[in-house]
Amino acid sequence: MDAGATIDAVRDQTETERDRLGSDKVLITATDATLETEAVLTAAATRESGLADILGQWAAETDSDVAAQFEAAAEAATERADRIGADADDTDGFINHLDTVSGTARRVGAALVAAPLVADRFYLQVVSFFINEADEKRADTFREVREEASTLDNGMTALEHLSESERETAATAAMDAIGAAYDDYAETLEAMGLDPKPIC
Incomplete structure (x- = not known):
């Protein structure tokens, strides 16, 4: 598989999980059922700040061409966290x-392929939240954040630096990461007495 086919395979194999991660229940789990502006901003800032920290650490640990993609993605996540302008949770x-x-290949899959695919679904609901709140300014901000957070450019470039077997490893890691995001979402909903299966 080349880089594009690797990403397509991840999309195909995780379609159900990603659809459910794009339901309106995702903000219920992200905010502990506190559907208020500050809670939503905190959830978004937590995701971006955490991603920036991990990617920055991986960039420093990686002795390959992929380090540049980790570093670029870390800088972009930091910029998004700054734009969101809320205190991050832990x-x-x-x-x-x-x-x-x-492992470099697994990290490429998890952070540069899976994270953008998950972000696309998460920010879809953040945008919808602010539209429903009649806060068009923040809705516009998060439309931009969504577009930037869901870009797969760094993932595509990083995958091109990997061998075919490493791309297969990356694809598996991306699927595992999306599965982990879905499992966390489903378990949180179930703990609240809600069913994660219906797609909204």
Whole structure:
């Protein structure tokens, strides 16, 4: 598989999980059922700050061409966190999963492929939240954040630096990361007495 086919395979194999991660229930889990502006901003800032920290650490640890993609993605996540302008919390199930990933190929899959695909679904609901709040300024901000956070440019470039077998490893790690995001989402909803299966 080339880089594009690798990303397509991840998309195909995780379609159900990503659809459910794009439901309106995702903000219920991200905010502990506190659907208020500050809670939503904190959830978004937590995701971006955590991603920036992990990617920055990986960039420093990686002795390959892929380090540049980790560094670029870390800088972009830091910029998004600054734009969101809220204090980050210290808990996020997806970021906690990323913190367990080792090996360059697996890290490429988890953070440069899976993270943008998950971000696309998460920010879809953040935009919808602010539209419903009649806060068009923040809705516009998060439309931009969504577009930037969901870009796969760094993932595509990083995958091109890997061998075919490494790309297969990256694809598996991306699927595992999306699965972890979904499992955290589903378990949180179930703990609240809600069913994660219906797609909204």
